[in-house]
Amino acid sequence: MPRALPRGHPRGYGGQMTEITDDLPARLLHEEHAGWRAILEGHGGEHYARAMTRDALMVVEGAVLDRDEVLKAFRSAPPWDSYELHEPAIIRLGDRAGMLVYRAVARRGDDVSNLRMSTTYLYDDGAWHVAAHQQTAA
Numbered sequence: 001m002p003r004a005l006p007r008g009h010p011r012g013y014g015g016q017m018t019e020i021t022d023d024l025p026a027r028l029l030h031e032e033h034a035g036w037r038a039i040l041e042g043h044g045g046e047h048y049a050r051a052m053t054r055d056a057l058m059v060v061e062g063a064v065l066d067r068d069e070v071l072k073a074f075r076s077a078p079p080w081d082s083y084e085l086h087e088p089a090i091i092r093l094g095d096r097a098g099m100l101v102y103r104a105v106a107r108r109g110d111d112v113s114n115l116r117m118s119t120t121y122l123y124d125d126g127a128w129h130v131a132a133h134q135q136t137a138a
Contacts, residue, residue, distance in 0.1 A: 024090055024092060024098050025088070025090045027128065028090060028098055028100040028119075028121055028128070029085075029088060029100065031051070031100075031119075031121060031128050031130075032085065032100055032102075032119055033085070034047065034051075035047055035048065035051060035119075035130075036080075036083050036085070039074075039079055039080055039083075040079055040080055040081070040082070040083065041079065042079040044074040044077075044079070045071045045074030045075055048067075048070055048071060048074065048130065049071055051128075051129055051130050052067050052070065052129060052130045052131075053067075053122060053124070053129045053130065053131050054067060055067070055131075056070075056129075056130050056131050056132060056133075057132050057133075058070050058132070058133045058134070058135075059132075059133070059134040059135070060134075060135055061135075061136070061137060078108060079108075080106045080107060080108050081107050081108050081109065082106070082107045083104055083105065083106045083107070084104065084105040084106075085102050085103075085104055086102060086103040086104070086105070087102055087103045088100060088101070088102040089101045089102070093120070095123075096122065096123040096124070097120065097121065097122050097123065097131070098120075098121055099118055099119065099120045099121070100118065100119050100121070101116075101117070101118045102116075102117055102118075103115070103116055103117070103138060104116075104117050104135075113137070114137065114138040115135045115136065115137060115138055116135070116136045116137075116138050117133070117134065117135045117136075118132075118133070118134045119132070119133045119134075120132040120133070
């Protein structure tokens, strides 16, 4: 059964860990921030083309998008101006997977979006990849 990490806990629960997941909270937060920075810079499509698994899905308001649809959506969407990530929590899903759950505030001009988000990451071929992402209006 996956266990959520307490907020602010730097290394998770004690016990046997692999070197891959010893720093799971920091690693997944790093990956998520890299995605957000790419979106802000207008390179979200290029980032997620590398970061997503071939069968990854994104659940957004009113739609479930496969990898190709996500990349197409990034080509037509204007980048956000800024974002904030709040209340991160990590759920370990074994030695090679984890889920990051958080609240986000994203701004584009006068438009402010408050979102609840989760991203499921899979460690494969020496890197972390997005296997699933979900966002819901908060």
